[in-house]
Amino acid sequence: MKVYISADMEGITGLVDAEDVQPPGRDYERGRALMTEDVNAAVRGAYAAGATYVLVNDAHGPMRNLLPDLLDPRALLIKGRPKPMGMIEGLTPDFDAVVCIGFHSRAGTLGVLSHSFMGHEIEDIWLDDRPCGEIGLLHATATSYGVPLAALTGDNTACIEATQWDPAIHTYPVKQAKDRFAAQLVPVADSRSGIEQTIRTALTTLPTGPAPAPAAAEGNHPGPSKPVHQLTVRWQSASVASHLEAVPGVHKTDDRTVTTEGEMPHLYRLFNLYLRVATAVTSNPPYC
Structure with missing residues (x-):
């Protein structure tokens, strides 16, 4: 089983502020270590589920956040930018599943560090007239490859957003948003255990058919999904x-x-x- 992991940072265990996720923030270096350990938990879950190949793409900001010397050596890492496909660089149709670690909700939601790709520069995104953010675009593209988005971790608003695109996505909230820069945190050890178990469960219960098409907006019934x-x-x-x-x-x-x-x-x-x-x-x- 080939597993693709896209790793963002805003939805990582314990992180709530720009100082945690942006260089040269005072807690950014600590945030990098926390991010790497969340990814390691996902890698452990993937291999426990029978993975034979795991590719991790550093998908946050400068895309140089994950610490290679602390990353589980069973995982391969894509690091740096620019990348033609950005947050899903390296994803191909021959993967069996996509896992999103550390994701956040779209711009305009009251989620921890919520935004869509470029902070205040992007006010809104719509895919087929449906409000969309990083989760929605990634899900739609993975679906177009026939690869299911199996699991996602982040705050509770990111988890809700993911299941609105596909109720079959397994989610694990590592924090509960109190405001855009505040959250009630799951204890670190509990969070790592929860991530590992969620990924393991998601990958051992993968659907046997093709990945579902992106859900239509409420009230819109377009019939079978279209390629355009x-x-x-x-x-x-x-x-x-x-x-x-x-x-x-x-x-x-x-x-x-x-x-x-x-x-x-x-x-x-x-x-x-x-x-x-x-x-x-x-x-x-x-x-x-």
Whole structure:
């Protein structure tokens, strides 16, 4: 069994603040160790379930967070950026399952460190007119490969968001959100044990059929899933939308919103291009 792990940081055990997850935050180095141990718990769960190959992708921020010398040696690691497929670099249809560790809820939710990919730069994302964040886009792309998103860990709001995309996803909340930068934490030892057991259970109860298609928005009944999806992104800056309009197939619907259509793997890679353009366009310091 081949298992793919995408590791984010905001939903890691014990972390609640930007100082925990962004260099050079005062607790960032400690956060890196906590992140690595959450991933190790997932790796242990995967091998306990019968995995023969585990690939871990460091999917947070600079994508240089996981500590290779502390990572379970049975796991291979993708580290650094840029990566054409970003948070799912290395995922292919020959994997049996995807596991998400340390994920957070989308922008606009009252979850711990909630946002969608670029903090305040992205106000909203819609996939086929449904509000979407990092979890939804990853789920839809994995589904397009025929690989089920088997399990996810993070705060309670991230876990709820995952099961809204697919009720079959096994989740483990490592903290309960009290506000965007506050949470009630599961004790570290209990959290690691819970992550390991959740991943083991998820992988030993994998569905035998193809991965389910992304759930339709409430009240929308499109029938069988279609290979073409619509991705819409509303930016904080009109400048980003203006630059992205130069990309073939991308259209502005208003000064700050762009939309395009395509198959999911292509849309996910295109969205990562959006992020690089937005980073370049918004890199100037505030003017006042």
